[in-house]
Amino acid sequence: MTTDLIHALIIDDDRDTADLFSMVLGMVGFKCDVVYSAKSALATLATQTPQIILLDMRLGLEISGTDILYQIRSNPRLDETRVIVITAYPHLAAPIHDLADLVLLKPVEIEHLRTLATRLTQSQARPNSFREPLSNLYYYNFFLNRLEHAFERTHRRPDFMFVVMVIEPQIFRTDKHALLDEEHEQLMKGASEYLQAGFRPTDTFGRLDRERIVALYEDLKQLADVDTIIQRLRQGLTRSFEVGRRIFRISPLIGAALMHPNYSQPEELVQAAQAALDDARARPATGSSLAEPPIINLLESIDKK
Secondary structure, three states: OOOOOOEEEEEOOOHHHHHHHHHHHHHOOOEEEEEOOHHHHHHHHOOOOOOEEEEEOOOOOOOOHHHHHHHHHOOHHHOOOEEEEEEOOHHHHHHHOOOOOEEEEOOOOHHHHHHHHHHHHHOOOOOOOOEOOOOOOEOHHHHHHHHHHHHHHHHHOOOOOOEEEEEEEEEEEOOOOOOOHHHHHHHHHHHHHHHHHHOOOOOEEEEOOOOOEEEEEOOOOOOHHHHHHHHHHHHHHOEEEEEOOEEEEEEEEEEEEEOOOOOOOHHHHHHHHHHHHHHHOOOOOOOEEEOOOOOOOHHHHHHHO
């Protein structure tokens, strides 16, 4: 197998390093594109499907290499793209090691890079270990990784706003026959296809359990965006589906938890969204509920001061 048609994308804000990597891979037949910023990388990935990406983790404060990596792994079009993460800081690579095909620490030996890049692109297609095969929803562990990253980002950007939602597509039969497991999964697949087709590529959807979907909507501009998302979900997921020769109706229950400084752990938002969903069961007129942020214990706060 030759590498003359293999498309490589190099993402590094150090121009000398990026150009060196491009020259090295170009010498063994790679077709290389180079971008020097995270924003340029996102623009390129929106239209191109490289077979291999060399990604530096330190790309600035606004959009990091980790952000880029998560967006790559969130895009089904890039499922078979191999990613080599390159960093001088091992602690940055530790949380995302399972998302990259390979992590190389700087300084990178040129011959080593050339050999590894060639071997990666010559091996079999990368198996998708992040999404369920049928529903195409992310496994919950991957979703938590993405949520943890959003949670940490609020420490760097106080204005960064996101919401976690738990969505339960309630399934109603139009006949007296029991719902089969195969039919249930097809209906969950239909719901997930709507979610992934109707929202931004940066939104993340995972499978919380058999009955529920968990969603992460990042970079909201205002609180009213939460209501807008909920209304779009309710309108889009309130529909009929045909599975085989049977007709089913779906009506979603939605619980939401907006990021707030009072939350101390990422999973607390999922728990709060689940509690809000339980509250939504008692609200048949709306079918949705937004969790109140946890209350800080004032006595504990005073003691700490």
